[in-house]
Amino acid sequence: MTGKERDLDSAERAIGTLSRKGESKRARREREAWEYRLAALLRPIEPVAPPAGMFARISRHLAHVETQRTLRQTRASARRWRGISAIAGLAVVGLAAALVAPVLAPPTEGARYVAVVTAAETGETGMVVEFDTGTGIATVIPVGATVPEDKAFQMWRIPAGESVPVSLGILPDAPATRRNIDAEPGDTFAISVEQPGGSPSGQPTDARYFGQIVRID
Amino acid sequence: MTSENELDDLLLATARSDRAAFRLLYDRVSPKLFGIALKICRDRTVAEDVLQEVFTDVWRKARNFDPGRGEAGAWLAVIARNRSVDALRRQGRGVMGMATGTEAEIEATPDPTLSGDGGVEYLTLIDCLKRLDERQRDLILRAYYRGDSREDLARAFDTPVNTVKTWLRRGLTLLKKCLEE
Numbered sequence: 001m002t003g004k005e006r007d008l009d010s011a012e013r014a015i016g017t018l019s020r021k022g023e024s025k026r027a028r029r030e031r032e033a034w035e036y037r038l039a040a041l042l043r044p045i046e047p048v049a050p051p052a053g054m055f056a057r058i059s060r061h062l063a064h065v066e067t068q069r070t071l072r073q074t075r076a077s078a079r080r081w082r083g084i085s086a087i088a089g090l091a092v093v094g095l096a097a098a099l100v101a102p103v104l105a106p107p108t109e110g111a112r113y114v115a116v117v118t119a120a121e122t123g124e125t126g127m128v129v130e131f132d133t134g135t136g137i138a139t140v141i142p143v144g145a146t147v148p149e150d151k152a153f154q155m156w157r158i159p160a161g162e163s164v165p166v167s168l169g170i171l172p173d174a175p176a177t178r179r180n181i182d183a184e185p186g187d188t189f190a191i192s193v194e195q196p197g198g199s200p201s202g203q204p205t206d207a208r209y210f211g212q213i214v215r216i217d
Numbered sequence: 218m219t220s221e222n223e224l225d226d227l228l229l230a231t232a233r234s235d236r237a238a239f240r241l242l243y244d245r246v247s248p249k250l251f252g253i254a255l256k257i258c259r260d261r262t263v264a265e266d267v268l269q270e271v272f273t274d275v276w277r278k279a280r281n282f283d284p285g286r287g288e289a290g291a292w293l294a295v296i297a298r299n300r301s302v303d304a305l306r307r308q309g310r311g312v313m314g315m316a317t318g319t320e321a322e323i324e325a326t327p328d329p330t331l332s333g334d335g336g337v338e339y340l341t342l343i344d345c346l347k348r349l350d351e352r353q354r355d356l357i358l359r360a361y362y363r364g365d366s367r368e369d370l371a372r373a374f375d376t377p378v379n380t381v382k383t384w385l386r387r388g389l390t391l392l393k394k395c396l397e398e
Contacts, residue, residue: 008386011393015360015361015385017365035299040291040338040339041339042253043338050248055243058273061273062272
């Protein structure tokens, strides 16, 4: 293909009469040059105020997108970390701290904490819980744990020095946030396996995962 | 009017994940980008979805912006145009059967030769577009503002696809030559 033909392909990709899929880096730069060339066509278009609340909607969407990406990365990391001892578990705390920082959450005065919740029997990482005392929001990211069929995961907090767990509710099988959670360093998060509606007794039926809250910043 | 340097700075700060800059950038440019989405999509709900996609792109791809290659305003406007055209195509192919070439659709295509304010670059581009054969110009503008494919254009102009391709490429060649003069 001659340089001229290639440049015309790039021009057609800029106006959209050829697909942009699979273009090389060089072709992309040439297409972008055409896009800049033609962008003047957009200048006379009148601005229109977008609806109020649009930025909040965009922020929520971005937080969701980033959570999904974090989840994929955390799962990939968890596969590498799985089965490693408690000392390695500390490394996971650092890793999780780097990965779960929410992108567009409002800045807060509070401190952030992470609990790496591991299986009592095997020591495998089951979930990462990130907790912000400023917003009172805990974000739960399932890592290796999968809910047994026809069961549900219920989340609990065991305050430091106490033995009676307080229910924080049923967890969906996806990254989830819980609001207005009161927790402190030294507290333990636990996850139990329950009937779909939650523990009938008000106490964990089959507690499988535990993790202590550690401050990260 | 927002100065270009300010937009460059805000976009570069956004590339460093500066949320405050991202918010300011939104305040400065969202009306313009929403205007573009609305003009191309002609539907408020669709334009709002497009605006969300545009700012998601801006947040995630701001680091691709290179102030040495062009202005931030143009970089942002192109994202809005491309996302709008993508949305129009999704709709057209799915629900509305966009590519029918009714008169209403043709009328809805902006005619840049009639518009006023757009700055020197705009005037130069319009001057060059005016020098093109009318068919070549119409093909390029329909593709640009409406996302018409070669096949859509062939139907609208009742011409074989290969002829559309030839006209398009002749038009684009002349356009580039004129702009480089």
